[in-house]
Amino acid sequence: MFDQILPLYGIQPVESDVQLFGDGLINRTWKVTHQGKGYILQQVNQSVFKKPHDIDQNISALKSYLSKTHPEYLFVSPLQGLSGQSLIETPEGYFRLFPFVENSHSLNVLNKKEEAYEGARQFGRFSKLLNDFDVKQLHITLPDFHNLTLRFEQFANAVTHASGQRKEKAKDLIAFIMAHMDIVTTYKNIVERNEIPLRVIHHDTKINNVLFDQQNKGICVIDLDTVMPGYFISDAGDMMRTYLSSANEEETDLKKVNVRKDFFKAIYDGYMEEMGDVLTPAEKNYFIYAGKFLIYMQAIRFLADYLQNDIYYGEKYEGHNLNRTKNQVTLLEKYLELEPELEEVIGKIAIQ
Template identity: 35%
Template sequence: MTPEDCKQCKNVHSYINLSYTLLTPSQITDIAAQFQFATDGISFRTLHSGHIHDTYLLECGSSRYVLQRVNHLVFKSPETVMENIRKATAFQLEYFRSQQINAVIPELVMTRSGSSFLKDDSGNYWRAFTYIPDTVSFEEVQTPEQAYEAARMFGFFVRSLQDLSAEELQETIPAFHNAFSRRKAFLQAILTGLPDRIKTAATEITFFEARGHIADKIASLLHQKDVPLRIVHNDTKISNVLMAASTGKGVCAIDLDTVMPGTLLYDFGDMMRTFLSPAAEDETDLDKVQIRMDVFESLAKGYWSEVGEWITKAERDNLVFGGMLMTYIMGIRFLTDFLQGDVYYKIYRPTHNLDRSRTQMRLLSLMEIHRGEMEAIISGL
């Protein structure tokens, strides 16, 4: 399996430990036959990528496709997910055509009955996409050039959808980046969580309690409509960008399960959160958690090259705040799960979620230190 094989079928919650009953080859072939593929001769192999969806690479003559069984335990309304993807990709393709832009994206393959998804007799949901060859993706940002290209692709993604009203799409995961809801759950966990864990995490609890103003600020910006709702990606890790294998140039953003109304601050902020530090999200040596300013500058330039001509002043002024927001949200999500006994995220050691929250705490502290420097870079674009 090559990197390009396994990256066009990413999922959003790589920590959640859920599984489905395995299907026989004949069952998968029967499912595949119900989609409008190029030929009746279908072969496939399993792609072992992610922990949510079951994914297969299909070969139909000289053509290849990605077939997925959607995990409806995570995405509780697969119909909504698929309708959002259908609308977003159709809008993008029309945008490419009208603007005469030579761009490619994974396109939905309809079922033979004309639907964007198939619901089988067991209640499972299936979907298929065209496969984009000669591409790779990366699990982490290794160079400023990669940061630039990934950010440019996420910027291009929202630019291609800027004229699609936020009212056209629905939430696929309610309150996904809702800082107020995440803060409320965190405060509740402090009151009702496991007593020994509350004691162990006293320092982390104090840190995040003191930054509740972050949740208040984004709520105010959205309520006053200083920062408009737009159709955004909502999961802007570098692994959700395909890049040309030969040149390293960005090709397209993938994994549209979370495409829904949101703000540019979410997308830019999550790039900051996941791009800037070379350390793993669960790194225990916090000295390794750093902010690479050359990566930030490239990220900012790549994103700005696509959105700079049309975003609002309030969006521009709060891009760096977006990084603090997303780091705060993920920090309290990890800490909440630790306090509650690790009921959501998959763990491999007793303090895994606490370790994750500590990396976010360290990263947020560094963002606070370097905020002025980063905002100066944005102002200079």
């Protein structure tokens, strides 16, 4: 495969070292080293991203805009092949080649609040720099990705058609989801009343989508396939879902699932350092809601998949998605319990 792809970029395979890279779950990724230079070769997962050209056009439009308005920003975009195209179609699928950012690294686990701060600041900076970009220029690369109204409808349909056995095992989780439908109602109001604006949103703010320098300071964000129009609650909420707990979504010992208040403050501080002058008053009022929005949505996605016999996420062991749901429900419960204290954190910052 590499013998056919690399020459399309002027890279000789016999002079190159190619190794699998990273632990991404969607696209296949390799690091290519050629004549002392590093590159990242990536194959687009077409079962997830149905229109790779839409992603390519989005990234090209953002690159053009940032090169004119903020040329100092490191925007990691695909290199052009010999054909002049940055998305190469082959019999094996679609490929992109990125420059490897030397002296950089990414994190898979957050151990320090300072890392959460840096991650939040970088995602905030990304949206801030693109604040004046016409979001209507962007294609929707994953339709309804964070549409909570639709996700709840899919969940309700899964409950209706689930087997009696699975429904019985999940009855307490189903009851919890139904008891917190106000989270869905709030989202519906946001959309129907146009309460907050659409922005250029990353939509996948896991910490491993931030590049850090050798001093563990944030450099830029990467993995731009999900960049599309959206609400800030998607980015802020995904950071809370993935940064707040010292245990990830795979943890089955629910006593380890927690909400670190100092990490919440770090997320708020980092994101608002960049976006504080950009967000509207209405958006700022929804900052804490963002966490509820994303944690709740992920819980119902895991639970819907369990009720539908694990057709989307799959399962590595029996009851995998049921355990993932319990994990996210526990995280949401603890988040809701701390909500008054989180309000106090934001209030104290606001009056400083």
